[in-house]
Every structure is written in C-alpha cells, then in structure tokens.
Amino acid sequence: MQEPIMELRHISMYFPGIKALDDVQCTIRPGEVHALIGENGAGKSTLVKIMTGVYRPSGGTIAYQGKPVEFKSPQEAQRQGIAVIHQETAMFGELSVAENIFIGHAPTLRWPAFSPFKPLSWSSVWTKTAELLKSLGMKIDPHALVKDLSTAERHLVEIAKALSQDARILIMDEPTSALTIRETEELLDLVRKLRDTGVAIVFISHKFEELFEIADYYTVLRDGKYIGEGSMKAAKEDELIRMMVGRSVDQLFPKKEAVIGDVVLEARALYQTGIFKDISFQVHRGEILGFFGLIGAGRSEVMRALIGVEALDGGEILVYGKPKRFQSPEASIKEGIVYVPEDRQRQGAVLAMSIADNITLPQIDALSGNGFLNPKREAAVAQRYAQKLEVKAAGIGYDVQTLSGGNQQKVVLAKWLAANPTILILDEPTKGIDVATKSSVHGIISDLAGQGLAIIMVSSELPEIMGMSDRVIVMYEGRIAGEFLRKDFNEELIMRTAMGGAVRTKEVGAP
C-alpha cells in the first residue's frame, strides 16, 4: 500500500451549540478512490471543508505529504494541490471553457522583460486548454461558453480546471447527483483514468452502485463520529448501511399519538416534465406524512408545484375532496395550505424587516381591516409565536438580520405556524438548527398534528423521518419508490429504497 498523501487524526470541529465532528480520522492515499460515506448531517461536508482549508479544525492534526500542515485559507490548500468539485458547479457562465479553466492562473507572455505586469497569453490559454481536454479525452471546444454546456460537461471542465493546477487530491462531492446514467459512466471512466495517474480522489456519493464500482477504500461517518474504514472490495452493502444508520439511543423524538382522521389532501398522478412523474398520495387529518429521499429526488419540487409556485404539467389535486389547481401560493394559503421552504435564508425571512413583521406577514390580510394594519394585534400574535418557538432576541421589534441563523429559522417557522394552516408542508424543518431547538421544533410539529393538522414533512434525515412520521413515502429520481407505515419502519429498507432498488446487493469482489 502506498504512503498516504493526507492523514487526518483526531479531528474535531465545534460550532456554537453543535459538535459537527468528534475525533474523526481519515487516511487518503495517492492512486486510490476513497469513498466518504455517511447520511446527510453525518459530517462529510465539514470534513471536506477542513481538508480544503475552509474551516480550521477545533482539534486534531492534518498531515499532508508527510508534513503537518495548517491551511489558513482555501486558496492555500488549492495552491498545495487540493481541489474540490462541488455538487453544483461554481463557474462563470458567460466565459469560455478555457477562461474558466485558467481563471486566476492564466499563462502570461514573457515580455515586457523586467515588468511585473505581463499580458495574458491568449494563444497559450487556448492551446493549453486544448491539450488538457485532449489528454482527458474530452470532446469539448475550449471556446464554448460554459453556460451552453450540460451539467456533465461542466463537471468535466471543473476536473480539467483542478488538473490545470496540478491537483494531488481531488475531492468530488456528489458529482453524479445531477447526471444521467451515461454521463455518470463517462465521469467514472475519467475518475479511473485520473486515479491511475496517481491522483488521490475523495468521492462522496449516496449511490452504492457507484461506490462499489469506483471506490477502493471507504471511511464511514455517523453523527460527526468516525465509525469505520476498510477496503471496498471486502465490504458488503448491508454492512455499510448498518454502519451509516445504526445510531445511539440519545436521539428521542417526542412523537405523540394523534387521532388520524379523514383525507384532507390528495394528489393524483402529479407530473412535471423531466422533474417528477406519477406522484400520488393522500394526507389525513392529524397525520404526519414523511417524504424521504436523496437530495435531488424531487421532493421539494413536488411540494412547490403542489402549492402553485411552479406549474404542474399534469395530475389532480383534491383538497377536502374538491379538485383544486393553485396558480400561486396566495391561492393555496387561502385554502389553508402552507409551505415552509427549505432554503430559509433565501425564500424564508425578510431580513431587513422586524421579527414581528416577519411573523405576521402571511396573515396581514387576516390581521388588518380595510387594508390597514393593526399593530397591536400583530404584536400580540408575533409575541406569542416568538415565545412559543423560543426565538432568542432582544425584542420582536428588532430586524431579523440581527439574529443568528438558527433563530432566523425559528422566525420563519413561527411565521408559518402563526398563519393557522390546516395543511402544513415542512421542507427540512430542522436543517441547520441546534439539537435543543430541534427537539422543541419536533415537539411543536407533534402538537400540531395532535390538534388535527395534516402535516407533510420533507426531510433527508432518516432518524427525523422515522421518529416523527406516521407514514413515509420514499422518492427516488422523481418517482415514488416505496411507501411504509410506521409499524413497518425499517431503517435499512427505507435507506435502500431511497438509494434506488431494494433488491440490489453486490457481493465480495464483484468486478
């Protein structure tokens, strides 16, 4: 076995209120594809950020090429040969492929001699790009604009960019999540080619098929802790899934029994071209219906189309048995359907507005008469919900932008709960919230179901889904892949369904 190129030992990472990583280790060797395995929130991304100099670890050591290092910035890590390719590529759409590859380190001319400012050498930008793309076997025109490329091609360009900087370690964070099967094959071929030239590759993916096909070695994380590592050849899918999900018992979900009543909302064969298809489900009074799946499975898209933010291309929606089709969220709010978005920073709070104004925003109709606001009634409502969700602030008159991220999220939840919905759709309700708040949010969700609300909860966290839901629908690649009742919940089965196909097992040493 080769000498490791990077060794992480006893790494821990604390954020206020959260222990993101706790005594984690990871050894990366050149010429090897290293799979980083774990559920969402297991700490993979945090670990990657530590490897690439975005975060400095709270504890532990990193050795790179045999020497202890401390990256002070992502730029420094990059200079030393560590490159990342993100899930969603970050590139300049209006610039050409060659410009994107060489941005920041473009070749310059030799003249004027002695001058510190030497002009760009465009001819070598083009020729070097062409050589690079050719050596990787890519059929992409160096002059093409990045905005005209497909997602797969963009990934390839990012890889070329990383190599143009002599990357020794290439980290790929779910590079295939937006690719078709053929594109994935091409990407994996390229990864193999790179591995054979001696580059170390850290590969993050939730698709086991891929991992078994490409990875040589794995490290499993769970809840910020190191669980195990080993050779992929000797690993079994069942065993890996158990390592991922088998969790400690200290996570309790205050799920209370609620009386499940009549059907409130029914979706029949919802369809949106290229995004999702054949989505049919029912939600009952008092029920919490979980939507589980990998990121990109189409869960949020279904919800957004359901409430009228995006248009549906087909299917029927019935609310209390009556067919409805919402053209805008205004219409669905009127029917008592409320959607709490996942991206609360961008779609949730109005940062420059006060906490009180944010909380009452969805119901300014109800709280005002003749188009005029009623500050007293607003303040009362805002105060009540801010207290209920324990928003930590100096007062409800302060702007939301003065709050911490977790408290901003609480304001957004408060806002939607204050709107008195009958059907509540929560998209990742506890993402990025600290543990204490998390359980109070879970308590509130449970209470609301007890009061007779119908709740749809989209979540990528399996323990949350299993702890809170009465029933779980699992989506995979835009379709419903399975449905489970609470009594039939099985972590491994649900996880496997979400990863596409419940019967696939790869045995030892399969080529």
Place this chain on the structure above:
Amino acid sequence: MRKFLKRRETTLALIIVGFIILVSLRSPRFATGSNMYDILNDTAVLMLASTAQFLILLTGGIDLSIPSTMAFTGMLVSMLNIREPNLPIVVVLLITLAIGLALGAFNGILVGALKIPPIIATLGTIAIYRALVFVVSGGQWVSAHEMSSIFVSIPHNPFLGISGILWYTTITIVLVGLFLTYSKTGRAIYAVGGNRPAARLVGLSGERVDFIAFSLSGAISGLAGLLYVTRYAAAQNDTALGYELQAVAACVIGGVSVLGGSGTMVGVVLGAFFLGLLYNALTEVNLSPFFQMGIQGLAILVAIVANTLVDRRNRHKMLAKRNLV
C-alpha cells in the same frame, strides 16, 4: 429612548444640527428662521421627487423617468392653463395627479407585467416622456405671463403662514409615510423589496407591488412637476433635468438601501433636507457650483460608509447581547 438614539434617522438629524451650527459660525444669517424656511421651500420639490424615488428603491428598483414625468406633467398642465386659465386649483391638482399616475402606471406595466428590469424600463421612458414634452410644446416654453394668477399662486398661497408648496409636500409625505407603515400594501412593498422569493411564498405578488409603487411614484412625480413649473413660473423643455439622481442621493443619505426593503420616510425627508442645506450653505460661503457637485458626491459616499459601519457595529452588538441571554 435608547432605540430612538440608535436609529440612523437620529444620527442624520444630529449631523444636520451640527452642520447648521458649523455653517452659522461662518455666516450667522444661515441659521435664522427665515433662511431655514427658504431652504425648505427650495427643497420641497426635491423632497417630492425623493419620495417618488423612495417608493421604487424600496421595491429594489430604480426610477430614472422621474424628471421626465415631472417635465411632461408640468408642461401639460401649463398648456392646459393657457386654455383654461380659471380652472380651480383642486381640479388642476386632480388632473396633475391623473397624468402622473398614468405615466407611472405605464412604467408599472413595463416592470410588473412585462418583467422588464426597472432600470431598463425607465431608461426607455425617461427619453420617451422627455420627447413627449417637445412634441406637445412644439419646443416652446410656457412662460410666466402666459400663466394665470391662480396657477402661479399654487406654491405660494400661504395658509396658517405656511406656503402652499410646503403644505402639498407635507401632506404627501405624511400620507406616504402612513401608507408605508400602516397599510397592507405598504408592508408588502417592504417585504417584496426585502426578499422577493419569500414574499412570493407568503402570497404577496411582486408584480402587483411593482405596479402599485410605480403608479404612486408617477403621481407624486406629477405633483412635483406641477410645483416645479408654478414655483419657477415657467414650463420648459429641460424642466427638472437630473432630478432622478439627486433623488437617489437624498434617499441614500437618508438611509434607504438601494438593494430594496429598507428605509424610512423620515430618513428620506431628512436626506433631501440635508442636500438642500448643503446647496444653500455652499452658496452662502461663496463656493463655486463645481465644488457643490463634488461635495454632494462626497456627502453620498460618506453617508453610505457611515451607514455600513453603524449597521455592522449595531449587528455586532446585537449578536453579543444575544449570546449573553
């Protein structure tokens, strides 16, 4: 009280007071009541134009067409005055508001319904409306002797010792201030400007807000145009040139964010007043008009830097406070 002191409007008011004291050390006439009254009268039109701009900045847009809307409305009512010299003031006002509203609503359709970015839409209409001034006037002025005495008395006509121009301006400002603070639509303007996708999810339509804001802005610009032509007793083809940017300057100095969603009516009034003071003071100390432009520019930059710093410090303090709780 603490909170009151922290507000940037308070800071600006204190700066204004300090500025007045400073200038009056050099020129004692500056701080007199009558000079302040004159400055207010001189600044009233800018205050209205700034109010019009304020509404659009709040939505996250910008309205470049304000001076052309002022000029076109001013020209139309002046020509109407030649034909109908004895129309009662109320009727003249209503017609003015209607013309301004129509011009603003056209901007509103371009931005709200056709989704053209505000800066582009109003770049078009600033030219179109200005061209319309020439079209209706045939390139001619309407000068003082052609205007009826009722018409030219509009900005003067003191009531309770205060000039007409200040009454119209004050009433408009108070109404807009109340509208923004106490009406549903006002709240929606702040919400849409602050975070469009979030506003959309709570059912507040950005398109509707754009349309309403531009329509109102147009009506207010129209009124500003009427007061401009009657105060100077001349409706010219180049009326109010450059007011769009002066109005932006007043708003920015008053603490309005050009990114939308934040700012107050009080701040805008103070910002415009500060610009008025600055012009007057610079003339008072005999500074060349070229310097005036430079100093105005400097004032804007200082205001922005100060705002940013104060904001950052306040947020820092807030965060520190929160962690203690």
